[in-house]
Structures are given as C-alpha cells and as structure tokens.
Amino acid sequence: MTWLITGGAGYIGAHVVRSMLAAGEPVVVLDDLSSGLADRLPHEVPLVRGTVLDRATLDRTLAEHEVRGVLHLAARKQPAESVEQPLRYYEENVHGLTVLLEAVVAAGVRRFVFSSSAAVYGSVDVDLVREDTPCVPINPYGETKLAGEWLVRSVGRAHGLDTCCLRYFNVAGAGRPELADVGVYNIIPMFFDAISRGEALRVFGDDYATPDGTCVRDYIHVADLADAHLGAARRLTERTPGGLALTVNVGTGEGVSVREMADLVADVTGRTEPAPLVLPRRAGDPDRVVASASRAREELGWEARHGVRDMVTSAWEGWQRHATAP
Secondary structure, three states: OEEEEEOOOOHHHHHHHHHHHHOOOOEEEEEOOOOOOHHHOOOOOOEEEOOOOOHHHHHHHHHHOOEEEEEEOOOOOOHHHHHHOHHHHHHHHHHHHHHHHHHHHHHOOOEEEEEEEHHHOEOOOOOOEOOOOOOEOOOHHHHHHHHHHHHHHHHHHHHOOEEEEEEEOEEEOOOOHHHOOOOOOOHHHHHHHHHHOOOOOEEEOOOOOOOOOOOEEEEEEHHHHHHHHHHHHHHHHOOOOOOOEEEEEEOOOOEEEHHHHHHHHHHHHOOOOOOOEEEOOOOOOOOEEOEOOHHHHHHHOOOOOOOHHHHHHHHHHHHHHHHHOO
16 A cells, blocks of 8 residues: 655655655655755655645545555644744644545545644643643644644544554654754754854753753654654554544653753764853743653554664764755
C-alpha cells in the first residue's frame, strides 16, 4: 500500500519519508513548499505540489497513487504566531484537515495518522503528562491540534477509519545534516542563529515555576519521531481496518530547561560568550511539559534511542552545513 505524507518536504516530514522508505513502505508526498524543501526528498519519491485545502489535488493524488493510508503532518506550528494569527491557524490546521478527511473518506482510505502536539495539554501541574491528562491548550495552535484530534477520531468512528494521533513533544536534531531544521523558530536553531551572529542566546522568561526559573520541556530526536510514525503506520496495518483510535505521546520522559539547553549548546559549539540574555516571557508558553512515553512502548513498540546531546550535536552539524552551502 502507498502512504500519502502531507508536509513530507518539511523538516519532520522528510525524516518520516526516510524512515518509511527504509522500512520498504511506498510513499507519495504532498507539500506546498511554503516551508518545505524539495531537495530534502529522495529522487524516487513522487512530490505533488499543493495544499490540503485543494480538494481537486487531493482527489487526484489519492487516486493516481492508490493511497491506502495517510500521515498528515502539514500544518502551521508556531504557538506565538498563532496568538497573533488565530484565523490563519484555524483555516490551515482545522479547515485544511476537514478537506483532507473529506477526500480520504471519499477515496475509501481507511488508515490515518495525525500529527498532533503536546500543546494540547497547555499548562499542566504534573511531573509526567499522560495521554489521559486533561487537555486545556493555552494558545490557538494547541486549540487547533486538539480540535484536529476530535475531528480525526469522530471521522474514524463514523466512517470506519483506524486512526492514531501522535502528540509530539519538542522536536530537535537531524538524522543527517542535509535534513536539518533551517527555520529559526525552535529553540536550538534560534540559539545557533544567535551564535552565528555573535549575539547572546535569548532566554524568554526566568520567572517560571521551575527549578531554574526557565521553561522545562521534553525534547525528542526527529529521527526517533520519524520511527514513531513508522510504528503507528505498522500498528494500523496489522489489523483489519475499522474502529482503532489511538492517542500516543512521543517524548522521552526527561525534562530539560531552557537554561540547561543553553549551557549544552554552548558546550557543543564551543561558544560560551556572551552570557545568555533574559527577555520577557513569550505569549502562550507553559512552565513545564514532559511526557509519559509508556503508551508508545506498549502500542507502537517504540522508544526513543537518542539523548539531548545527540540532538544538539546533529543539529549543529546540519546548521554548519547549511551555513557554508553555496
């Protein structure tokens, strides 16, 4: 069977493509290349340039490539931006998902993996976030992901789809240098960008209710995350379709503070000066979010293999490669 990977030319999507191919799973990619890069994809992978808002393109792609399963990664994903542009986030993340699911149901596709986020939990007051922890998102991005989960599960029940919602925690690292994250939106690339400019690393807020006052997050290596998608795809194909609805955290269960991450980045890169600059909090950032990863082991046979230093080291190698590219 062929899997459609939406957003497959993106940072995470390109790693998912590689993981699926390595396991012998045929794929086709749909991406509008607004943030994705076509040269991240192996030459043998078909690339359809378009968005999930384009029903005609979806119908044609699902039919021509005989798609039998979907891995939906395409989405807007910046919490602070979502606070400023909620309409855009609901349009692309929720309405776009609606159009995609309509096409999926019409085409008779019965397996659907949804890229969700730990942002659905919001500000939690637990050491480890379990999948049954109440979801109270604190920004429009998290709201759109939670609404997306509701929609995916509802369509699954109504139309006999097997579904899996993967709640990503903070994604970092690179499986290979050419696949590294080149956008300056997540903490590690933001730190690298500051280092490249000879500027201080910026820490947003040091008055959170955490041991060192900075936000604590669970970081997951992007290659491990890609393998979780493979595990989800395999879990959905090992049974006759109809009725399975999984929700799974993808994290390590280990919390790292922003200050600790800044220290690690300085150590890996050898750039220890100037000292980090503390700025006001960003809108929509919770204090601490760290995953319980036990369900991923039980349901997907998956667990993380890479540590935080691996993430920073591989990301730095990728950053340097892109910085020196002609």
